[in-house]
Structures are given as structure tokens and as C-alpha cells.
Amino acid sequence: MIFVTVGTHTKGFDRLFKEIDRLVSEDKIKDKFFVEVGKSDYRPENYEYTDLLPFEKYKKMISEADLVISHGGLGSVINVLEKNKKLVVVPRRKEFDEHVDDHQLQIAKVLEKRERAIPVYDIKNLEGAIKKAEKSKMLNRNIGKENKIIEVIENYIEENNR
Numbered sequence: 001m002i003f004v005t006v007g008t009h010t011k012g013f014d015r016l017f018k019e020i021d022r023l024v025s026e027d028k029i030k031d032k033f034f035v036e037v038g039k040s041d042y043r044p045e046n047y048e049y050t051d052l053l054p055f056e057k058y059k060k061m062i063s064e065a066d067l068v069i070s071h072g073g074l075g076s077v078i079n080v081l082e083k084n085k086k087l088v089v090v091p092r093r094k095e096f097d098e099h100v101d102d103h104q105l106q107i108a109k110v111l112e113k114r115e116r117a118i119p120v121y122d123i124k125n126l127e128g129a130i131k132k133a134e135k136s137k138m139l140n141r142n143i144g145k146e147n148k149i150i151e152v153i154e155n156y157i158e159e160n161n162r
Contacts, residue, residue, distance in 0.1 A: 002130070003065035004035040007073045008052065011098050012040035016069075016090050019123045021046050028127050034061060059083075067133055069126075072104025077111065086133045087117040090126065 004020065006013045017037060023029045024046040033047035036058065043049075053061065062068055062083050070076045072091035080087045089111055091104035111117035118129045118136070 001065050002029075002031045002033050002067045002069060003061045004033060004069040005058065005062075005076050006036065006038045006040070006071045006092075007076055008038060009071075009073070009092065009099065010039055011092070012042060013038065013071065013090075013092060013098055014040055014042040015096055015098070015123050016071075016126075017042045017044055017049075019126050020044070020069075023127055023130075029130055031066070031130075034065075036061075067130065069130070072107040072111075074107060077107065077117070081116060086136060087111070088120060088126075088129045088133050089117045090120040090123070 004016070006016065017035065017040060020029075020033060020035065021044050024033065035044060035047060035049040036053055037044070037049050037051060039051070059079065062080055062085060065085060067086045067088065068080045069088045069090060070080055072089050077087070077089065089104075089108045091102070091108040092098035093105065094100065094102050105121070108117070108119040108121070112119045118133045120126050120129045
């Protein structure tokens with residue numbers, strides 16, 4: 001099962017949901033999806049979804065997932081890394097009015113550099129990123145809960161202070 005989470009930001013993330021709908025409807029990705037659409041107005045046609053999950057259910061979905069697709073918010077990223085799950089990150093982008101700035105793009109680049117996630121900078125590459133993540137043995141290596149949190153935060157700070 002692929003779990004998709006996009007956080008609680010007030011702006012929608014229709015670009016991601018529409019692409020997942022397309023991939024499922026064209027039978028390009030055969031995995032079952034469960035998607036937390038957040039505050040998006042878009043209503044998927046080809047997979048199961050909910051607006052927001054209670055936090056305990058959200059954590060359970062991460063634990064049960066074979067792969068997690070997430071926006072680039074640190075809270076969501078850390079929750080996935082703590083569970084040693086394979087992670088595809090689709091950063092919310094300012095240019096698509098999905099966020100107020102591009103800090104999630106910076107986080108995705110740090111995660112890519114450290115081989116902790118496969119980023120999707122162009123939504124057309126989502127299918128390839130999912131397939132790559134499913135085959136990857138590097139993404140879900142256990143480096144310890146505290147190390148993951150520290151690693152992500154330190155790398156984010158390091159990258160943004162250059």
C-alpha cells in the first residue's frame with residue numbers, strides 16, 4: 001500500500017492528486033493508494049482518500065505502508081523516517097500556489113543528497129520515482145530515530161546557511 005500525506009497547509013495540492021489519479025486510471029501503478037488530501041478541493045476518482053486523519057491513525061498508516069509519498073514538510077518527513085519507510089517527496093511549490101515559498105524544495109534536495117528520499121521536482125516524474133523507490137534498498141535503512149531527526153534538521157540548516 002502507498003500512503004500519501006500532504007500535511008495540514010491551507011493550500012491545496014491538486015497537482016499531486018491529479019497525477020496519482022492519472023497513473024491509477026491508466027494502470028501505470030498497480031499498488032493500492034490511501035491518500036490524505038488535506039485541505040484540497042480536489043476529489044480523487046480512482047483511489048481511496050480522506051481529508052485529514054487523526055494523528056494516531058496517520059502514524060498507523062505510515063507504519064502499514066510499503067511506501068510513503070509526502071509533501072516536503074519536516075513534520076511529515078520526520079514521521080516517515082522514524083518508521084524507516086521508503087519515501088518519495090513531492091515538495092509543495094510557490095510557483096503552483098501550493099505554499100508561500102520554496103523551502104520544501106530545499107528540504108527535498110537535502111533528503112536526496114543524503115539518500116533518504118527520492119524527490120519529484122517535476123510531477124511527470126512521479127511514476128518513475130515510485131518505481132525507483134519500490135526497488136531501492138537504501139531508502140529504508142535504519143539509522144536510529146534520534147539520528148534521523150538530527151540528520152534531517154542539521155542538513156536542512158547546513159544547506160540553507162550557505
